[in-house]
Amino acid sequence: MNVYDLAHNLARxxxxxxxxxxxxxxxxxxxxxxxxxxxxxxxxxxxxEVEKARLLGQKPPADKMEALHKMQEIITANQKIKSYLEAEFKFGRLMADIQKIIGEGLDLFEKNA
Known part of the structure; x- marks a missing residue:
């Protein structure tokens, strides 16, 4: 079977x-x-913004951290957004698992000794 056909089957x-x-x-x-x-x-x-500061080795400004925490409270109270983020996380984990399986099948990852 053609690799592209298999990819379409996987998508389905x-x-x-x-x-x-x-x-x-x-x-x-x-x-x-x-x-x-x-x-x-x-x-x-x-x-x-917070992650960018961390990646640059900087401590995120307190005001940005406080604003992020306030947004987290708002999101936790909004069931629609909370459900979306939970679903996004589960789907992302599924996709990461699939990528890992493919990567391992292609010997792309170092094996633990």
Missing amino acids: AIKENEYYKEFARAKKLIDGDAEAKKILTDFRNRQM
Whole structure:
């Protein structure tokens, strides 16, 4: 079988997976709610600012950390966003597992001695 055909089969199988379906449903709800989408975007932007500082070896400014914590509280209280992030995490873990399986099958990763 052609590798591209197998990739298409994998994509179809992923679409049938419950984690994908849950993520797609949650994403559709977020996409249909402008306020929730804005909150999520703001949260992600604040996360990136803090992570950027850490990657540069800097301590994130206290005001940015406080703003991020406040956003986390807002998200925790918003069931739609909370459900989306949980579904996104589960789906991301599924995709990481698949990538790991493929990588191991291709001997891309160092084996533990």
